[in-house]
Amino acid sequence: MTAARRRPPTAQEFVLSELRRAILSRELRPGEPIRQDALADRLGVSRVPLREALKVLEGEGQVVYRPRCGYKVADLSLDDLLEVYLIRRLLESEAVRQAVAKLTAEDLAALAAAQQEVEKASETQDVAAMAEANRRFHFGLFERCGMPRLVRLIRLLWDATDAYRSLYYGQHANRARVNLEHRAILAALHRRDTERVVRLLEEHRNHAVEELSKVIGSAEDKPAAGLR
Missing domain, CATH: 1.10.10.10 (Winged helix-like DNA-binding domain superfamily/Winged helix DNA-binding domain)
Structure with a gap:
């Protein structure tokens, strides 16, 4: 540091x-x-x-x-990951349903700019910069819900899972998938298709959980050193 x-x-x-x-x-x-x-x-x-x-x-x-x-x-924990993502699904879905209709042209432009930064960082394999730009992309949407207490709760959950996010972004295939999913979300936002945005974000989270579960579950299944 x-x-x-x-x-x-x-x-x-x-x-x-x-x-x-x-x-x-x-x-x-x-x-x-x-x-x-x-x-x-x-x-x-x-x-x-x-x-x-x-x-x-x-x-x-x-x-x-x-x-x-x-x-x-903190050690990575599959149970912790699943719990956090379950709560995120509940809170983020409500935030999105409240936010989509309130998005302005300036908001959509800011989301597109954040996604450009995500893609730039993805290309250079800068995981920290990608995570920061990814946060700007998502919270640029969540914050438009007009419910600051809800946004604070979502932010707390995100803060608690940075280590998981960095692990996910460490793989090229995952970075590429994030970019494709973000582009689809942006397209749905431009059409003001609220329920499609909710579904796409659900898939976005599920893909992360699926990939991380493989890594974390495998690590948890390994015996401690010296044990058989």
């Missing part, structure tokens, strides 16, 4: 942003311990904002704390 980036307004926000980026880029991998002293020195901050940022991530389920062991990046 580097402290040379333009810092957000507070030290805690800066640290939180850097930790999110490190988890998303898999610089900090699932199950890896977080060495607070070394990390604080590397970021040029005290332990206080680092601890506060870790508490935020703990609340999201991105890191876990164990007494006498400290913090570590």
Whole structure:
């Protein structure tokens, strides 16, 4: 991680942003311990904002704390993935149904621009940039629902699954599929076909769950080292 980036307004926000980026880029991998002293020195901050940022991530389920062991990046869990995506389906479908009719020409142009950034990052295999642009694409739609509490809940679920998203984007076939699905969603949005958008987003989530389930399920089935 580097402290040379333009810092957000507070030290805690800066640290939180850097930790999110490190988890998303898999610089900090699932199950890896977080060495607070070394990390604080590397970021040029005290332990206080680092601890506060870790508490935020703990609340999201991105890191876990164990007494006498400290913090570590949360392990990937198939049960966790399935639960989050079930809740996302319920919340996002409602947000989309409320949002589509409210989209302006400017909103559609912004969504198209976000998708161009998704495709650009996909071509260069920049997983972190692709994830950021993907978030702008989806939330550019969700935020038009006019229900800020609903959007906050959806954002919390997204924050909790960055590690899964980065794993999904690591494969070329998955990146290509995301681009095709986004283009279909954009076309349906231009036609104001609300129920088709809902269906396409359902397929979009399902494809991610199917692919991630193969990887995570396989990892969970492996015996621990030294066991038979």
